Amino acid sequence: MSKIELNYQNKYIRLSRNELIAVIRDSMSRSRFKHVLRVEQTALKLADKYNVDLEKVSIAALTHDYAKERPDAEMRDLIISESLELEMLQFGSNIWHGPLGALLMKNEYDLLDEEILEAIKLHTIGGPMMGEVAQIIYIADYIEPKRSHSGVEKARELANKDLIKAISYITNQTLKYLVKKKKKIYPKAIETYNAWVADN
Template sequence: MNDTEVDYQNNYIRLNRKELINIMNESMSSSRYQHVLRVEQTALKLADKYDIDKEKVSIAALAHDYAKERPDAEMRDLIISENLELDMLQFGNNIWHGPLGAMLMKNEFELEDEEVLEAIKVHTIGGPMMGRIAQVIYIADYIEPKRSQKGVEKARELADLDLEKAVTYITGQTLKYLVKNKKKIYPKAVETYNTWVAKN
């Protein structure tokens, strides 16, 4: 994949792309960092195809896993101290790292754009009213080139045709996986499913 570099010009964040990349590189393992770069490039291809703000997409993609590798104890403390939804405490890092990542990016780097913050916040569980930036990150995280889960090829095909159809398919696949593997399902993931998949 040829790298696309976006020149940050709109002051969504007080960092340029290189500075943001360096922060992510220092904040996570090498394998997680490489995943983040692949998600950004995948998301930028979708942004180009669907005429979506590439700068916002780049920031959201690079920052989407900012909190992913924080220690659980630190994340629990932040959920409590920042008055986030306490029902998250019944779940794990997969649920926590999106909302916490959005909060940390806002607090530490003055990221104020609501579309970008939403995309970081909901990239794992989606949301009933996802905007287009959020849809792109949700999809790109699922279909980036190293992903090999069941259904990913179909998701890639749909992403190339219609963002909303891809979101619907990915949401259905995710819920199927959780049910099949008897995993606890976060209520907001059910809301996403009810809005995007169960339309009858």
Template sequence: MDYQNDLISVSREELINIMQDSMSQRRYRHVLRVEKTAIKLAEMYNIDIEKVSIAALAHDYAKEKSDEEMRDLIISENLELDMLQFGSNIWHGPVGAILMKNEYQLEDEAILEAIKFHTIGSPTMGDIAQIIYVADYIEPRRLHRGVDKARKLAEKDLAATVAYITRQTLKHLVDRKNKIYPKAVETYNAWVVEK
């Protein structure tokens, strides 16, 4: 696939190389699997494949950045400072969106939203964000409890899959007595309770 719409300052091949150079091989292979899964979902739901590809390839761009670098960006870019009470699992989405915007002139709000919210979701996720949220959870090497049900559900109803994944994720965090980022609770309330 060639990118045709000038959504980002690099080609797909260049973006792939950037991701390969910026993360471990294990993480890079995960990113490629997420892209493949996301494109399949995009085709199924008639969602912009180019945007989905860019978001999928870039979703973990900041995942292996140092905590110090991420903290500095959260502060310098005036992101929500309450995020600092949580770890890099929460930080890497919003930080990755900022880095992609600053370093590769990625301006498309739907793609940036997908990168930003791929871990915690958002009450108002658009189609591309939903695809990345789901693809990251169901890519073929994921083995967690409930993933098979999520995969089957993803073939029928994207919004129901978002709700299911959100419920499963919060249940997992509660069962482990982990601190829960408030925005994740907002996602739960919007997708599970209200819908």
């Protein structure tokens, strides 16, 4: 499928898409930046298919890993100074970077749209009540073209048929992986499982 290009109407952020891309490129490694661009295109195709606001989805996709490569010490300080959930400190940057990315985009670029901020915040652990923008970023981050983990093809198939079924499958796969590896599971990830997988 061809690449989706769009021009921002500046309803949600004061930057143009090209300006936002420049900010993101400067905030991370080259390999992560390429991942972000792939997530954006994957998310835009889903948004186009399911009739979700393309500009919101683009901004959320481009900024979802904004805090991913910040130093751990800086992120810890932010969690404490901004009175975020201190339980996060037990888990590391895989859990931190979503909520902190949303916070930093809000503080540094006046990004105030709640749907976009929710999508950035929840893209790794999901949430019981994710809106459509958050659903799409959660899925796109998991299925972007360079992902090759177990179950990704099934997730891609489901994403093209039903967002809800895709979220249920991805959440189940993620929890199974964490259990198999005997990793600590962030409580909010269990809330996502209970909402989207259990009894469904």
